[in-house]
Structures are given as C-alpha cells and as structure tokens.
Amino acid sequence: MxxxxxxxxxxxxxxxxxxxxxxxxxxxxxxxxxxxxxxxxxxxxxxxxxxxxxxxxxxxxxxxxxxxxxxxxxxxxxxxxxxxxxxxxxxxxxxxxxxxxxxxxxxxxxxxxxxxxxxxxxxxxxxxxxxxxxxxxxxxxxxxxxxxxxxxxxxxxxxxxxxTGMRDLNDIYGRANTCVACHLNLDEPIRRAGHPELYFELDGQALAEPPHYKDERPSLGPRQWLTGQAAALRELSWKLAAKRDEALVPRWKALVWLLRKTDAGKKELPSGEDFGAVQTAADQLARNAAKTLWTKEQTAALLKDYAGLRAEFSEPKADKAELRLRAEVLVPALDRLWRAHKKETGAESADFEPALDHANLLAREGEDFDPAKFASALEELQAAFAKGGK
Ligand code: HEC
Ligand code: HEC
Ligand code: HEC
Known part of the structure; x- marks a missing residue:
C-alpha cells in the first residue's frame, strides 16, 4: 500500500x-x-x-x-x-x-x-x-x-x-481529478474483505454532497458526467497500462463502450486494447469535456441513443459479466442526461423515472444480473422517453 x-x-x-x-x-x-x-x-x-x-x-x-x-x-x-x-x-x-x-x-x-x-x-x-x-x-x-x-x-x-496552492475546483476537470482519487477504485484485497463497492459518477456525487457552494453554470450536468467518466477511464487505463489486471479489464471495457457512443468519445478514443493510448485520449476527453457546453439537442440525442440500446443486451455480443458492467455505467448516464434534459426542456414523463429505477435495480444485481431483463427495462425506458421526452 x-x-x-x-x-x-x-x-x-x-x-x-x-x-x-x-x-x-x-x-x-x-x-x-x-x-x-x-x-x-x-x-x-x-x-x-x-x-x-x-x-x-x-x-x-x-x-x-x-x-x-x-x-x-x-x-x-x-x-x-x-x-x-x-x-x-x-x-x-x-x-x-x-x-x-x-x-x-x-x-x-x-x-x-x-x-x-x-x-x-x-x-x-x-x-x-x-x-x-x-x-x-x-x-x-x-x-x-x-x-x-x-x-x-x-x-x-x-x-x-x-x-499559491489552492486547488481549482471550479474547473470541472480539477474537480473530477479530486473526487476520482477516492471514489473510483479499491484495491482488490479491500474489496474482498467486504468493503462496500465504489461507483464513481461525478455529477450525481457532486450534487449528493450537501451543498456548501453554488454552481449553476450552463449544461453543468452533462459536462460533469462526461468529464467524470472520462477521468475514471483515464485512471483505469493508467492502472491497466502499469499492470494488466483481469478483474479490472471488463470495467475498463464497459467504460470505453459507454464513452465511444458519445460524439467526443467516438473521435478521441481509439478502439482496441492499448491502455496507454486510451489513457492519453481519455485525459484529453476529460479536459475537453470540462469546457464544452452542451446544447439541449445534444443532451436529448444522446439520451435517446442510450435509451435505444436494448438490442445490445437482448442479442448480446459480449459476455454476461461485461454486460452487467455496461449496465452499471449506462444507468447513471441515463439518469444524469434525463435530469439535464428535464431541466432544459421541461420534459415530463410519469413513466421514465420508475423505469429508470427499475433498470438501476437490475444493474446492481451482481452475479444475478440478467441481460434479457435489463433489455426489457431499456425497452420501457425507450417507450417512456418517446412518450414524454420531447
Ligand atoms: C469533498 C470535497 C470538498 C470538501 C471536503 C470541502 N469542499 Fe469546499 N468546495 C468543494 C467544491 C467541489 C466546491 C465548488 C468549487 C467552485 O465552484 O469554485 C467547493 C466550494 C467551496 C467554497 C465556495 C467557493 C466559491 O468561490 O464559491 C467555499 C467557501 C468552500 N468550498 C469552503 C470549504 C470549507 C470551509 C470546507 C471545510 C469545512 C470545505 N469547503 C470542504 C469541495 C469540497
Ligand atoms: C480523500 C478522499 C476523498 C475525496 C478527495 C473525496 N471523497 Fe467523497 N467520500 C470519501 C469517503 C471515505 C466517503 C465515505 C464517508 C462515510 O460514509 O463514512 C465519502 C463519501 C462521499 C459522499 C457520501 C456517500 C455517497 O456516495 O453518497 C459523497 C456524496 C461524496 N463523498 C462526494 C464527493 C465529491 C463530489 C468529491 C469531490 C469534490 C469527493 N467526494 C471527494 C472520500 C473522499
Ligand atoms: C479508495 C478509497 C478508499 C479506501 C482505500 C477505503 N475506503 Fe472505505 N469508503 C470509501 C468511499 C468513497 C466510501 C463511500 C462509498 C459510498 O457510499 O459511495 C467508503 C465507505 C466505507 C464504509 C461504509 C461507510 C458507511 O458510512 O456506511 C466503511 C465501513 C469503510 N469504507 C471502511 C473502510 C476501511 C476499514 C478501509 C481500510 C481497510 C477502507 N474503508 C478503505 C473509500 C475508501
């Protein structure tokens, strides 16, 4: 240690x-x-x-x-x-x-x-x-x-x-680097000893911290979400580049999968398992994401894409463990994008949030994760979005 x-x-x-x-x-x-x-x-x-x-x-x-x-x-x-x-x-x-x-x-x-x-x-x-x-x-x-x-x-x-040494937490990139240091990853022995699993998602966690400051900048939600996830990918890549760890590779793959579905991620992140290259690209992605404003159309479009991923779980091309980890990062993405979308457009849907809660429960079932059930939860989400999502 x-x-x-x-x-x-x-x-x-x-x-x-x-x-x-x-x-x-x-x-x-x-x-x-x-x-x-x-x-x-x-x-x-x-x-x-x-x-x-x-x-x-x-x-x-x-x-x-x-x-x-x-x-x-x-x-x-x-x-x-x-x-x-x-x-x-x-x-x-x-x-x-x-x-x-x-x-x-x-x-x-x-x-x-x-x-x-x-x-x-x-x-x-x-x-x-x-x-x-x-x-x-x-x-x-x-x-x-x-x-x-x-x-x-x-x-x-x-x-x-x-x-003179104060950390710039106003910079979302600096903020992500601060929180990710403690909130992303545990050493395997500590996890095995029964420590609660850590999940890192900057936007939700920043808001969950009882507010002692106000940050109401435009499109903060999607920016914080993407910056945080890109910083997380950089950290996992760095760990894996130093030493390949089979327990961590599926988590890394799930994040690459998630982020390569964003416009910026598609451009920046190389495909393939070059951890070093992904580390550099993910860092660049995080830096850019911290500064890039989202339009409400961009938020809605990504939300729609993510809600439309049913087939990736019902006719899977990856193994079950990886699908579970994909679900685990997909649900917070849907949550943060939906929150931003609602705020920006006034969208309402009585069905979306219950469907999201359901998907969240399924994503956290660990060994019992069932891709087919998760696929049908996504189908509910997609329908709810189409009905009320604007
Ligand atoms: C878990 C991390 C964390 C801890 C612990 C923390 N802060 Fe903060 N604090 C932040 C973040 C993030 C911001 C937002 C930064 C910004 O927008 O400039 C912030 C903002 C602030 C601001 C407002 C700055 C501004 O320009 O609006 C003050 C003042 C502040 N913190 C004081 C404190 C004090 C005093 C403590 C200890 C009691 C403390 N913070 C503990 C993370 C933390
Ligand atoms: C030095 C390590 C450290 C840093 C840096 C840190 N945290 Fe934490 N955080 C912890 C620990 C440890 C706990 C668990 C406290 C407990 O429950 O006893 C925690 C708990 C929390 C919780 C409450 C539990 C939960 O998940 O709801 C939130 C929210 C949170 N942190 C947000 C943040 C945010 C946002 C930042 C960055 C601005 C941050 N933390 C930075 C160590 C850290
Ligand atoms: C990599 C940083 C990290 C290390 C190392 C770590 N923890 Fe934690 N721990 C956290 C965070 C972050 C949380 C809060 C998780 C949450 O609720 O989101 C937490 C939560 C906990 C909780 C549950 C807290 C609660 O309020 O319910 C316990 C208990 C705990 N840690 C004990 C330990 C012990 C004992 C060790 C040393 C063997 C340890 N932790 C090492 C980051 C860490």
Whole structure:
C-alpha cells in the first residue's frame, strides 16, 4: 500500500498522469499541482496544512448564511464522519480480515481515503495544529499554508490564489481529478474483505454532497458526467497500462463502450486494447469535456441513443459479466442526461423515472444480473422517453 515518506512522494511525482496517486499525495501532504513537473513538485511538497479549525471561525466559514460552509460540512457532510466510521463495526471486520493490527484509522490502507491527514508527516502540519480527522476542507481545496491569510483579500484574483496552492475546483476537470482519487477504485484485497463497492459518477456525487457552494453554470450536468467518466477511464487505463489486471479489464471495457457512443468519445478514443493510448485520449476527453457546453439537442440525442440500446443486451455480443458492467455505467448516464434534459426542456414523463429505477435495480444485481431483463427495462425506458421526452 502507499507509503508517504518524502522520498516516495518525489519519486512518484514524476510519473505522468497518475492522477489518483498524485491527488492522494496532495491529500497526504504535498501540494503537487496536477501534472506539475518534478522541479515544481519538489517545491510544492513542502506546503503545509493549516487544519479545518483554521477555516471555521464565525467571521470566516463558520458563520451564518453565505459563510457557513463549515457548519454545513460538520452537520451534514459524510466526509466529516469518514474517520469515525473506521472505529466501528463494519470497518473493524474489514480491518480484521485484512490482518490490520490496531486502529484502522492509523492504517494507510484505510486512512488514505477516509482520513488522509492522519497519514501526513508531522512536519507538513502548521505549528500548533492537529491533523484533521475525516476528509477535511484541505483534502479537497489543497493545503492552505500559503493562501489562508491571503485568499480573502479583495485585490487578489482567484488565479493568484490557485497559484499559491489552492486547488481549482471550479474547473470541472480539477474537480473530477479530486473526487476520482477516492471514489473510483479499491484495491482488490479491500474489496474482498467486504468493503462496500465504489461507483464513481461525478455529477450525481457532486450534487449528493450537501451543498456548501453554488454552481449553476450552463449544461453543468452533462459536462460533469462526461468529464467524470472520462477521468475514471483515464485512471483505469493508467492502472491497466502499469499492470494488466483481469478483474479490472471488463470495467475498463464497459467504460470505453459507454464513452465511444458519445460524439467526443467516438473521435478521441481509439478502439482496441492499448491502455496507454486510451489513457492519453481519455485525459484529453476529460479536459475537453470540462469546457464544452452542451446544447439541449445534444443532451436529448444522446439520451435517446442510450435509451435505444436494448438490442445490445437482448442479442448480446459480449459476455454476461461485461454486460452487467455496461449496465452499471449506462444507468447513471441515463439518469444524469434525463435530469439535464428535464431541466432544459421541461420534459415530463410519469413513466421514465420508475423505469429508470427499475433498470438501476437490475444493474446492481451482481452475479444475478440478467441481460434479457435489463433489455426489457431499456425497452420501457425507450417507450417512456418517446412518450414524454420531447
Ligand atoms: C480523500 C478522499 C476523498 C475525496 C478527495 C473525496 N471523497 Fe467523497 N467520500 C470519501 C469517503 C471515505 C466517503 C465515505 C464517508 C462515510 O460514509 O463514512 C465519502 C463519501 C462521499 C459522499 C457520501 C456517500 C455517497 O456516495 O453518497 C459523497 C456524496 C461524496 N463523498 C462526494 C464527493 C465529491 C463530489 C468529491 C469531490 C469534490 C469527493 N467526494 C471527494 C472520500 C473522499
Ligand atoms: C479508495 C478509497 C478508499 C479506501 C482505500 C477505503 N475506503 Fe472505505 N469508503 C470509501 C468511499 C468513497 C466510501 C463511500 C462509498 C459510498 O457510499 O459511495 C467508503 C465507505 C466505507 C464504509 C461504509 C461507510 C458507511 O458510512 O456506511 C466503511 C465501513 C469503510 N469504507 C471502511 C473502510 C476501511 C476499514 C478501509 C481500510 C481497510 C477502507 N474503508 C478503505 C473509500 C475508501
Ligand atoms: C469533498 C470535497 C470538498 C470538501 C471536503 C470541502 N469542499 Fe469546499 N468546495 C468543494 C467544491 C467541489 C466546491 C465548488 C468549487 C467552485 O465552484 O469554485 C467547493 C466550494 C467551496 C467554497 C465556495 C467557493 C466559491 O468561490 O464559491 C467555499 C467557501 C468552500 N468550498 C469552503 C470549504 C470549507 C470551509 C470546507 C471545510 C469545512 C470545505 N469547503 C470542504 C469541495 C469540497
């Protein structure tokens, strides 16, 4: 498992486009800007964390409406409890079967995602601060040493703040890279030990996080969805390029299948099993997707295409395991596109959402997944879309 000594940080930092890892290193104490070159990295890894309490005074982010980010986080956000659950029932059982001795919150295998600051060397913490429990403000926003005092000044631009180490989460690509680091993929032993399966879909998860910010930019939904899935494909490709893993290949194939049905994916993603080439292409796809606005016609057209895929499940050309994984990524795609479509066109269909719920249940049946049943759920969806979808 990952080890966060300074030496390791530096050697890993040079690996190009290993985002999960780079991000985790960022979380764990360095301020590597993504794809920063080695020289910059050496500088950046020294940045320190100031800890969540330094954000939470009532005149800063712990105040009333409009500056209550910490209050929302403490009371509602699951990231605030991600440390606490490591000491409880399921975690102890998972830890036991992994042979972790002692407190799972102290084990890198768990705290890398659940309590990243617990794994940070002490010299990366500002004087008189304690390592955050849970996934704290700086786990997402970046170590605040150089910007905490400076980021409130009216004469300072957002870009200047970003240059001092705040992560640009306003950039959907940067946002996707942040979330995907913890939400996409578990090492096989942890999964086998009974950890809940992870599903990554940026748009839904960004909205599921209790909002401590507003983001109402045009066509955000499809952009976030596509950027997130492309980032996920890049991460899986990177893992597979480093070492082929038969358990992961079908997941990778399912994502390629999904994304090659989008206009951008068709153009960018090569066919065939060249993981390295797909990694590069998927990264480009994610960067472009973050910036590309969708028209409502484009959203509707892709939704229609995806809802029309019944035959791929009723007369399958792939094996059942792969079909299940295709269903698993198709359903959230339908969900996010439908949501955007409804918002943009006022489309209504009393049948679409129940049909989608049904498809979702079928897609999550694991070993019992039945492609024929899923095909008929898609048929219901297609009919519902044709009736009310506009
Ligand atoms: C350092 C790792 C880490 C990062 C970065 C991270 N998360 Fe999480 N997230 C977790 C963990 C661990 C949990 C589980 C907490 C629990 O239930 O105890 C979680 C839970 C959640 C949940 C609640 C569970 C669910 O699926 O509904 C949402 C929503 C979520 N994260 C969204 C996001 C989004 C959006 C981002 C990026 C902006 C993000 N997370 C970044 C680790 C992370
Ligand atoms: C790759 C990042 C990652 C690692 C490593 C990881 N987890 Fe998680 N874990 C998550 C995320 C993300 C969730 C939330 C899943 C969701 O609900 O969407 C989660 C959820 C959980 C849950 C269910 C939480 C709840 O509120 O119901 C438990 C229990 C858990 N993890 C324990 C562990 C233990 C113990 C370890 C170490 C052996 C570990 N995790 C390692 C990312 C991780
Ligand atoms: C799971 C990741 C995550 C965590 C944890 C998190 N944030 Fe955020 N935060 C985001 C994202 C994503 C945005 C949206 C970025 C944007 O649109 O600029 C955001 C936006 C914000 C904004 C608004 C920025 C703006 O320009 O509108 C503030 C302020 C903020 N966060 C403060 C905090 C504080 C304080 C904490 C700790 C209590 C915290 N955040 C924890 C992900 C996170």
């Amino acid at each position: 990952l080890d966060f000594t300074g030496a390791d940080v530096k050697s890993r930092a040079v690996a190009p486009m290993n985002f999960s890892l780079t991000i985790r290193l960022v979380l764990a104490g360095s301020a590597l800007l993504l794809h920063a070159q080695a020289a910059d990295d050496a500088k950046a890894v020294k940045l320190k964390f100031t800890g969540s309490p330094s954000c939470s005074s009532t005149s800063c982010h712990g105040g009333g409406t409009g500056r209550n980010e910490c209050v929302i986080y403490e009371h509602k956000d699951r990231h605030a409890v991600s440390y606490g659950i490591l000491g409880k029932g399921t975690s102890l059982r998972i830890a036991e079967s992994l042979g972790i001795v002692g407190d799972p919150a102290k084990a890198a295998q768990c705290n890398v995602c659940h309590a990243p600051m617990q794994g940070v060397p002490l010299e990366r913490l500002m004087k008189d601060t304690h390592a955050d429990k849970g996934v704290g403000c700086e786990s997402c926003h970046g170590p605040a040493e150089n910007w905490r005092l400076f980021h409130t000044r009216p004469d300072v631009s957002f870009q200047q703040i970003v240059a």
